[in-house]
Amino acid sequence: MSDVLVLGARCLRLSRRQIDALMTAVVTPVLLMVIFVELFGGAIRTGGSYVTYVVPGVLILCAGFGSALTAVSVCQDASGGIIDRFRAMDVRGAALLGGHVVASVLRNAVSTSLVIAVALALGFHPDAGVLRWIAAVGILLAFVAAVSWLAAALGLLARSPEAANGSTFLILFLPYASSAFVPVHTMPHWLQGFARHQPITPLTETLRSLLLGAPVGSDAWIALAWCAGILAVSVAAAGTLFARRSA
């Protein structure tokens, strides 16, 4: 366990010094939110203020941008000599990947806080008590952890950091084809089925209901089940890939 913390601290130190990658992970979601709210928001009818509608989607987008950096960092470690040094020191693969995930979650905490602060400045009006905030943070944390493990697995699968960066494309794309930015019923008919049943929509709906004081319903359980599923598959895949990669 202490190895995870040492390696997590190492990852954070390294990512603090990769200014360009860090900017992409932290600042891009904020910029996108400003663009959505100020440029597109006027033309999108969601039945309320658009900034309030879009905040859950931007928080999910943060996880996507953060995952690219995680995948690249894992890939760099796996393709350099450092992984052999750690293994020869009897550091477990789980500790190395766990360190990356811890760092990823903490980076996300920063970008998420930044998004919420800017959203409040743009007129975001949440209607949630402490318990609802805790629930929202909890479910977002579950999603970020699942996506970080997925990114770690993708980083082990990729043969180069560039490929690792590209492999997280799907995580970045999914929020657009969900209820995160526009209501699903406004989408073309063929896309609606996908948009309703992919993980981002129940997650978005859960966050939205929690933050706006609406009843949550079954979406929360569906979202948590998705997170648990992604987490389980990613941890297993990462374990297998790590063993194969280091043989």
Place this chain on the structure above:
Amino acid sequence: MMETIEGVAVEARGLTKSYRRVPVLEGLTLEVPRSSVFALLGPNGAGKTTTVRILATLLDADGGEARVAGRDVRRERSEVRRRISLTGQYAAVDDLQTGEENLRTIGRLAGLGGRASRLRAGELLEGFGLAEAAARRVGTYSGGMRRRLDLAASLVTEPEVLFLDEPTTGLDPPSRLELWKVVEELVAAGVTVFLTTQYLEDADRLADRIAVLDGGRIVAEGTADELKRGVAEDRLELRLDPDTRFTELLGRLDGRLLEADPAERTLALRTDGTARDVRALLDALDPDGTAVAEFALRKATLDDVFLSLTGRTTRTTGKEMPGV
């Protein structure tokens, strides 16, 4: 199960390994005494790195057994890992961390506390001449400094056996000399060093014992001198005066002739390299001192050993001892 032999730091019996059915090791056997330097010498692709990775517990052999620091590399993996360090072919340090941060990270992973890792990092940076660069990011280091830091990282835990995979590749001559010095100091302090190299000079200068790896097997093993004596020979190389009768001289050489080139008027003769033998040879060949225009004594080098064992030359050139 293999019994550990007293005083032996590394032992391997019949190691085999294939990648996608292409055999890399075909029954490798070796033994390294404690507190000595062992050099595994071989051309590219001979299986040097595979051997190191198996001995350092990073890779499982398909067959055979190996013990390092008295423990089985497969069954007692963690035990072995606590007693070894590995410096791989590519520097395993983070460019974006400072030299000190790199060493402290390794210290913490090795189980040292915060204060102990800071102290150890300081000692090593001092010892490797990196104290002034301690607070600089490794990305700004020269190749030699990076290698030294990499080596320092391997010594945070004071290993019993240190594996160095091609430690001098890519180093400039001064950095190479420094590395040699470090290895000599480590061995003096009781560490066993197992290194691979394709540079014969490294092996000649550093190693107590050398094994030549070719085609997945050890084809020769011994001290540098044993290998040179057993496999290659010292040569006296002569260029004759244009006026001498070349073929007539050849008759006086009773079996010492190694090579003759009448067009270039050059000869190579077998010698044991002593002054007495060289003088006797020259006297026999050229009693009135007019026939030999130039001579050179060429000591047997590991190159000759390597060439005669593997049929391949290496990058280094032979050492020549020019005549007066």
